[in-house]
Amino acid sequence: MDKATNHPYDELLAAYSAGSLPLSQALCVSAHLENCKSCGQKLQRLNRVGSQLMQQLKPARASEQLKNRLLDSLDALTDEAAEHEPTKVDPSVPRCLHQFIDSNYNDLAWKRVSADIHSVELCRDSNGAKVELLKIKPGGSATTHTHLGDEYTVILEGSFSDEGGLYRQGDFMVRTDNDQHTPVATQDRECICLAVTEGPIQFTGLVSRLLNPFIRRGYA
Amino acid sequence: MQAMTKRKAPSDKLAALSACMTRIANDRDKSAFAELFDHYAPQIRAYSLARDPGADLVADDLVQEVMTRVWLKASKYNSNLANLNTWIFTLARNCRIDYLRRNSRYVTEIDPTDIFNDMEDEGPGPFQMAQQGRAEESIRAGLEELPREQAEILTKVYLEGKSHQQTSEELKLPLGTVKSRVRLALKKLEVLVVR
Numbered sequence: 001m002d003k004a005t006n007h008p009y010d011e012l013l014a015a016y017s018a019g020s021l022p023l024s025q026a027l028c029v030s031a032h033l034e035n036c037k038s039c040g041q042k043l044q045r046l047n048r049v050g051s052q053l054m055q056q057l058k059p060a061r062a063s064e065q066l067k068n069r070l071l072d073s074l075d076a077l078t079d080e081a082a083e084h085e086p087t088k089v090d091p092s093v094p095r096c097l098h099q100f101i102d103s104n105y106n107d108l109a110w111k112r113v114s115a116d117i118h119s120v121e122l123c124r125d126s127n128g129a130k131v132e133l134l135k136i137k138p139g140g141s142a143t144t145h146t147h148l149g150d151e152y153t154v155i156l157e158g159s160f161s162d163e164g165g166l167y168r169q170g171d172f173m174v175r176t177d178n179d180q181h182t183p184v185a186t187q188d189r190e191c192i193c194l195a196v197t198e199g200p201i202q203f204t205g206l207v208s209r210l211l212n213p214f215i216r217r218g219y220a
Numbered sequence: 221m222q223a224m225t226k227r228k229a230p231s232d233k234l235a236a237l238s239a240c241m242t243r244i245a246n247d248r249d250k251s252a253f254a255e256l257f258d259h260y261a262p263q264i265r266a267y268s269l270a271r272d273p274g275a276d277l278v279a280d281d282l283v284q285e286v287m288t289r290v291w292l293k294a295s296k297y298n299s300n301l302a303n304l305n306t307w308i309f310t311l312a313r314n315c316r317i318d319y320l321r322r323n324s325r326y327v328t329e330i331d332p333t334d335i336f337n338d339m340e341d342e343g344p345g346p347f348q349m350a351q352q353g354r355a356e357e358s359i360r361a362g363l364e365e366l367p368r369e370q371a372e373i374l375t376k377v378y379l380e381g382k383s384h385q386q387t388s389e390e391l392k393l394p395l396g397t398v399k400s401r402v403r404l405a406l407k408k409l410e411v412l413v414v415r
């Protein structure tokens with residue numbers, strides 16, 4: 001299901017592969033990857049670059065003590081991850097968002113932003129970036145607000161268009177603060193997007209948790 | 221790239237290591253685990269020390285995390301689908317992301333587990349696997365020929381785990397220059413050509 005036609009740029013994908021991308025941006029890349037085979041293939045090759053770079057490092061000797069400690073621990077190990085219950089989340093929700101969504105998009109506590117837009121904040125990243133879902137009614141304008149940092153968007157359902165063309169499910173976009181685009185959801189259905197807006201660095205997760213008791217309950 | 225040495229990992233070595241994975245999966249074979257430890261633990265420690273020089277305990281913790289997952293996930297690993305070296309790299313990367321999240325000064329509410337875990341279990345598929353051996357060799361050769369300033373940036377991003385922003389601050393280069401050097405390096409390595 002290779003529907004996406006707008007992809008993360010290469011150095012962003014490389015940062016994702018390296019693990020050096022802020023997790024909020026990594027969420028967007030991951031949501032895109034679930035819809036994009038060609039970026040998945042690129043990622044495999046980028047991981048190979050990481051692997052080669054690691055192999056070229058001068059090996060740093062590990063102690064026998066560490067080895068024996070590990071060997072002694074093996075029998076007692078259990079795979080906690082494997083014991084998780086099967087998910088009840090709607091399969092259309094990207095896996096990376098299951099940590100925020102219990103069942104489906106409809107059951108979230110959407111808040112009205114404008115006549116055309118509802119939103120629900122999912123969380124904050126350590127760099128202050130806000131992670132939210134936006135729901136734009138059919139034919140509605142997706143312009144929310146002016147903001148300072150870059151905005152990363154992935155379309156999860158529906159589609160919208162702007163001066164640059166049509167954007168469909170899986171499409172990945174970065175908008176900088178001086179972009180003057182005016183995206184509009186297509187008439188056939190509502191459009192749901194994952195949006196990450198970079199914020200001031202001092203805005204930590206603690207603050208957003210205090211401001212968002214719902215989210216706190218939602219997945220604590 | 222003074223920190224790097226030329227060290228070939230011939231394919232028969234890789235085949236022997238892959239066989240260790242099978243022995244762990246089938247027989248819970250601890251001597252196979254010890255063999256994997258001897259090969260990969262020094263690499264994983266070097267990877268950790270590249271980001272946190274001198275932090276030996278952090279490096280040991282990372283080895284413990286990665287090798288624990290190797291033991292637990294051995295039965296899911298399929299050598300026909302994923303190169304073991306690359307699989308270990310993604311495990312080390314994921315464990316490091318996890319560690320940094322738990323030990324950061326700044327709180328993030330995002331759990332990386334479901335963002336990155338896919339790649340641990342799913343390989344590139346049989347078609348790419350056929351080309352993988354050649355790709356490994358060409359990436360290795362390409363890295364050796366990379367201009368110094370491009371190799372330096374890849375080291376920052378991949379091994380030291382620096383964001384583009386941090387890299388630009390440390391090297392006193394404009395952000396745009398950092399990004400274009402990453403792009404140029406990847407182009408040289410031909411990793412972005414979708415065949």
Ligand SMILES: [Zn+2]
Pocket residue numbers: 004006007008032036037038039040
């Ligand atoms: Zn893509």
